[in-house]
Amino acid sequence: MRLPQPSADVVISGTGLWTPDNVLTNEELVQVLNEYADRFNAEHAAEIEAGQVKAAARSDAGFIEKASGIKQRHVYIKDGILDVDRMRPNIPERADSELSHQAEIALAAAKKALAAANKTGSDIDAVIVSCAYTQRAYPAIAIEVQNALGIDGFGFDMLVACSAATFAQHRAYEMIKSGTARAVLVINPELTSPQVNYRDRDSHFIFGDVATAVVLERGDTANALHVYDVLGTQAKTLFSNTIRSNFGYLSRTNDADPFGPDKLFHQEGRTVFKEVCPMAADHISSHLALHGLGAADVRRWWLHQANINMNLLIARKLLGRDATADEAPIVLDQYANTASAGSIIAFSLHQADLQSGDVGVICSFGAGYSIGSLVIRKR
Numbered sequence: 001m002r003l004p005q006p007s008a009d010v011v012i013s014g015t016g017l018w019t020p021d022n023v024l025t026n027e028e029l030v031q032v033l034n035e036y037a038d039r040f041n042a043e044h045a046a047e048i049e050a051g052q053v054k055a056a057a058r059s060d061a062g063f064i065e066k067a068s069g070i071k072q073r074h075v076y077i078k079d080g081i082l083d084v085d086r087m088r089p090n091i092p093e094r095a096d097s098e099l100s101h102q103a104e105i106a107l108a109a110a111k112k113a114l115a116a117a118n119k120t121g122s123d124i125d126a127v128i129v130s131c132a133y134t135q136r137a138y139p140a141i142a143i144e145v146q147n148a149l150g151i152d153g154f155g156f157d158m159l160v161a162c163s164a165a166t167f168a169q170h171r172a173y174e175m176i177k178s179g180t181a182r183a184v185l186v187i188n189p190e191l192t193s194p195q196v197n198y199r200d201r202d203s204h205f206i207f208g209d210v211a212t213a214v215v216l217e218r219g220d221t222a223n224a225l226h227v228y229d230v231l232g233t234q235a236k237t238l239f240s241n242t243i244r245s246n247f248g249y250l251s252r253t254n255d256a257d258p259f260g261p262d263k264l265f266h267q268e269g270r271t272v273f274k275e276v277c278p279m280a281a282d283h284i285s286s287h288l289a290l291h292g293l294g295a296a297d298v299r300r301w302w303l304h305q306a307n308i309n310m311n312l313l314i315a316r317k318l319l320g321r322d323a324t325a326d327e328a329p330i331v332l333d334q335y336a337n338t339a340s341a342g343s344i345i346a347f348s349l350h351q352a353d354l355q356s357g358d359v360g361v362i363c364s365f366g367a368g369y370s371i372g373s374l375v376i377r378k379r
């Protein structure tokens with residue numbers, strides 16, 4: 001235990017990215033969905049004809065790439081997803097004595113972030129595992145990771161869908177600033193594939209699995225190669241029912257299908273697009289203004305990766321012109337939407353070339369609605 005020592009500076013000093021080996025292409029997903037739809041429609045031809053059952057809609061790989069910018073995604077376990085009789089990953093249950101799936105991928109990213117930050121477990125006081133879903137309620141995945149890394153301190157899990165990473169960094173910033181932790185490990189083990197409805201053409205292509213991690217620490221302890229002063233963090237939420245996932249611990253208490261379509265990820269994608277883009281652009285410009293900065297001062301935008309057209313539109317609203325790929329890198333062609341990890345993947349892969357004094361913005365936006373941002377400057 002330590003007495004809090006308020007600190008003036010908070011920095012990001014390391015990032016880690018763990019990418020699953022398994023790749024799922026748009027074509028593979030479309031093939032299995034269309035096989036399912038054709039079979040369903042043949043089996044229910046009479047009811048569909050009579051208007052009693054809705055026909056299953058076929059998907060199209062060309063539509064997916066044009067509408068979203070996604071070409072492929074990585075998944076933790078591919079087995080089972082392309083089996084038309086299953087269409088969900090086959091992730092074996094592990095014994096309580098084994099490391100859990102989510103802790104395993106969290107650890108892989110965390111170790112990379114610690115190495116990049118030039119830190120070991122003994123330098124860390126807190127672990128936050130923050131993502132769209134945790135595989136269980138307790139014990140917290142963060143405490144399992146804390147144990148595996150030999151960290152003496154505390155850990156907790158938090159869920160904020162697509163803004164889980166930035167909101168957790170916001171918490172870490174406050175903890176370091178107030179002196180309750182010297183350094184915080186924030187991890188985003190995004191296992192989205194178990195919640196994807198691979199039979200729904202509107203959403204079967206959207207998500208991929210990944211794990212990212214970031215080390216935040218006091219500025220005076222940082223000795224890594226790439227260090228970013230956190231100028232400020234901002235978080236904003238506004239309730240919306242347009243993106244939902246209803247599976248939860250109450251599912252056992254009624255007789256509705258616990259695995260029905262409304263229990264999986266579902267959204268009104270077009271409405272989300274229209275409502276979230278202006279909110280995100282306003283949020284970012286207000287945040288920059290708090291630091292006496294404008295969009296023209298920003299060297300790089302690490303935006304949430306849900307849809308390439310959203311990112312192009314938000315950047316256009318901010319800059320008054322199109323952003324180049326160098327200014328606002330896109331990773332969702334390779335990774336798809338990885339819930340909260342998207343902006344952190346972009347940050348991990350596209351930061352080393354920045355020069356001292358360059359300003360960047362990390363921003364997430366999504367379900368809740370939730371928007372989180374950090375304005376950072378390279379040392």
Ligand code: CO8
Nearest residue numbers: 059060063067132162192195201265269270306307366367
């Ligand atoms: N193939 C062919 N046609 C299709 C397909 C398909 N796969 N999908 C839809 N269509 C059809 C539609 O049915 C529609 O047909 P019609 O005109 O006859 O009604 C037509 O194509 C056009 O559909 P849309 O208007 O919906 O198409 P859009 O251009 O809007 O693209 C997108 C759809 C890509 C979904 C787009 O709206 C989008 O990306 N919106 C933003 C979504 C977003 O940012 N959501 C945030 C989600 S992430 C989050 O916050 C929670 C994370 C939690 C993790 C979840 C893990 C599982």
